[in-house]
Amino acid sequence: MSRAMRNPLAFWGLVIIAIVLALALLAPVLAPYDPDAIDVKSILLPPSTAHWMGTDGLGRDVFSRMLFGSRISLLVGFVAVGIATLIGVILGAISGYYRGWVDVLIMRLVDVMLSIPTFFLILAVIAFLTPSIWNIMIVIGLTSWMGVTRLVRAEFLSLREREFVLASATLGARDHRLIFRHLLPNSLTPVIVSSVLGVASAVLIESGLSFLGLGVQPPQASWGNILTEGKEYIQFAWWLSFFPGMAILLTVLGYNLLGEGLRDALDPRTNGKGKK
């Protein structure tokens, strides 16, 4: 981690993420208004000292909604990635450890899932189930575990051949001990990187679903649905699309920079000094 922090990209990524997380956690303290407080007398006011980011179509304070919306957007990101990582690690570990026909089966499943456009799958499932924030998180999770599975499997395959693992195995260590003591901890690095990148994708997917009206339910605010409301008035009430757009941009950027920085720092091939 400390090596990653010497990479300025990763550092700034982390700074952005830390700020967004802090804002999300402190939303109730920081928000000047109740995010759902309607005021039909102050519809679509531009930013001012009273409303830092203006007001929306029902006169609600955009700044307060942005703060609370960050919680939803991040929640979607974390839970979806949590699900995907869990599935990916389990399947990848099974696949890489036991190999044989289990491996073949799981890898074919990965190929099948990768061959169907993910967003189509998500759309179909969300629309057939009723849209709710939990369904969204679960479905994003269930459709984005394939990368992690491949990574963990590859790590397992290569780690299995390493001396320390072979040594434990010949000493009679049991499967679960091998998996949990040796293999899993040593293959977590790429998983962390891909999870960090996964949060970024999930935040974007949520905003896309909101655009199609399949996002979180009103009056709940998320960056995606504030941005979607703003798209109707992009030439007039620019603040309604600018702030959530920038928030999504910066957050996704932050996660990507951190993820890529971590990958760079942790990957011996690409960190510049290592010559094979």
Place this chain on the structure above:
Amino acid sequence: MSFPFRTSGLLCAVLLLMLSACGPSQQPENHSPDWDHPYPPESGGTLIDAMTGEPSGLIPMIAGESAASAVASNIFNTLLKYDKNLELEGELAQSWQVSPDQKTITFTLKPDMKWADGAPLTSADVLFTWKLVTDDNTRTPYGADYKLVIKAEAPDPLTFRVTYEQPYAPALDSWAGLQVLPEHILKGQDINTTSFARKPVGSHYYQLGEWKNGERIALVRNPNATQGQARIDRLVSRFIPDPASQFLELMADNIDTMSLSPIQYARIFPAREELNRKIALYKELGNAYTYLGFNLKHKPFDDKRVRQAINYAIDKQELIDGVLLGLGEPVASPYKPGTRWTNPDLRPYSYDPEKAKALLREAGFADHDGDGILDRDGKPLAFEILTNQNKQREMSAVLIQRRLKEIGISVNIRVLEWASFIGRFIKTGEFDAVVLGWSLSLDPDQYGIWHSSQQAPGQFNFIGYNNPRVDRLLEQGRLELDPDKRMKIYHEFAATLLEDSPIVYLFAGYGLPAIHKRVKGIDNPAPPAGIGHNSYEWYIPAPLRRNEISAQ
């Protein structure tokens, strides 16, 4: 470290892009013509509009969706039509006569009418169309009205006669809704699958010129039109699903007309002088009202006091101000405000939270457990409002939720896309309350919506309304042909409905069409029938036409 500078530089660039995109347009308008200059009527030109959806076919009785009827209404004629003041007049029919026993209507057709392909249009075509719409093999939801006809005949080419078992007051209105199809083309074909739906032959002002799947439909003038010649040569409807894109197209002068949202009408246009120079705004009485409907089979909505309490707790003016920016009217009966069928004595429930609370107390609700939510028999007063993906309905639901919370009712909102909404909740009756709209028909008969016999899955009385008095009035209204007596019946019906409060009327929004000023001949202010009633008289003077079109 140089890197942070680069980031902020990049951000600045994005910011600049945003700001320049958001600033008012600096486009010089020197070369644009004077759009307000009056010109004498002339033929020619192309009118381009935008539709969010593509018709699935152009036989309206089969296709069903609004996009299909919008296009088809320019292609097919009906026997009767409503004039600008919403009185019935003949379209294909020159005249009509109702028999003394009021059971038979005889239509006399205008002479020498032709289909667009030159074949004669006669009463046989009307009879053929009637047979189609009442045929059990025809997959249409619109058959009910016409099945009440026990005998239909075409004794000579200009006479069409229908006989009902008993007098049927909405009959004439129904004949203003049936678009006549050509027998000589459709005879022997399966109407559900015929290719005619994609290459229709009609008799109205326009005929199909070109249909580019997923892109546009172009109509061209029908030289054999039965109602004379329209002035504009071509009507092009582009399919643009996203309203934000439609508005950009309107601003860029790539489409001539679209329906505006209240924000666009009341906020964007006043702030943009350059838009007002070339685009004219109109306001017409809405064709629909929005309501909060209860599932009357669910507790506690079987209790009239609860329904009334909710009605008192909702501030309709706030809805009109907040959702419509004032561009709408409150409603107290299910008819177009200002028309004969609207009972002028009725007022919407006032906003009176104290009265609402008193009614709920009377119904046995109180906050026994101190959680801020009223309860009765240990059950909290909480329910879910369902609505479909419609911005105004969504906003209304949010405002209602807030007001009901203030009197101790907990409301949850769920927004669904239309197919789930209808298929899984409305047809199965598994909902508490809905925010939806009904369109306002011109005939006062609303048997299908309110009569207790109309509750089967897929029928319109899905809220389960069952009031013997309303049933009786609806039955009487169908038998009464005298307009004044009929009016009294429906005034009483509306009063009963309002008192019983099976739904809460929220508002009727105005239609807000924007039309480019190159289009002349538009009636302003809009007559009761709306802005489009004389669209065949609209014209686009040659100097104001688009360049690309004159190349045609």
Place this chain on the structure above:
Amino acid sequence: MIRYLLKRLFWMVPLLIGISLISFFIMHLAPGDITTTEAGFNPKASEESRQKLRELYNLDKPLIVQYGLWLKRMGTLDFGTSFASHQRPVFWEKKDDQGNVNPGMIQEALPVTLLINVLSLLLIVVIALPLGVISAVHQNRPPDRAITVFVFVGFAVPGFWLALILMYWLGVVNPWLPISGLHGLGHENMGVLGRLWDLGKHLAIPVFISALSGLAGISLFVRNGMLDVLHQDYITTARAKGLPENTVIYRHALRNALLPLITLLGLSIPGLIGGSVIAESLFAIPGMGKLFYDAVLMRDFPVIMGILTIGAALTLLGNLLADLAYAWADPRVRRGVVQ
């Protein structure tokens, strides 16, 4: 090579079965059966058409029989006709008894989406290659950092937001480009060049938006691939021989770094066929994304199933082609030395 091809073809069979299972599962995800979700109030027509649908999809038969029949339909590429009242064929054109050719829905939408995505892929490669190389050559120095941030901003910006800004900026404020649609109004009357110009102008913003989001993936891939190669022994040897740095980079390193790109392009095929629901509805482009979304909204199951299946099958085909290309370019793969 033939053996390799046969082996690969053999491996596609289980994948196709997997795809059939997933699409079958999705069809049965909708509660009740697919006939209950017909959109619209229609008391009379619904019962009748529901029965017809049940028969068509054999919903009265046991699940395993239904699945078998579905497999058969898939095998013959017969996805039936749309539920919508136009009842157009889902996949490919059919002639009716009067000789009217009714074009298939996927048949019309797929080329549009493919065109946009191939163009955007070309744009991505053209931009991402130099960016990746510059990044690798200047590893961890300001140009590398700037490029990384730039491509990530491209990935992170919500596409529809940027699209609307560009549509407004380039379509309204400075009316240089059309805002939506695929063809201008007078399209039929233009010459070939005019039509291409017209089409190009309509596609400019959609292709740009689509390319921007894909830039990050490819340019980082090229960067990391280059770094990988630059640390290999033979590059060191080449440098030691005193070859000019440019020759080392472009003649030796880049060629080898580009090989894996073939596989990556193969992997991007689902995106190529999938199309973007959001961009297509914003730009009013009748492609696969819009077709799929409309079908989902209308519960048009034959179309949904058709798109999922055809899309996945084409993806497999694309991956196969990519692998073959790779095998052709790198004999080690062919001989099974490297997986």
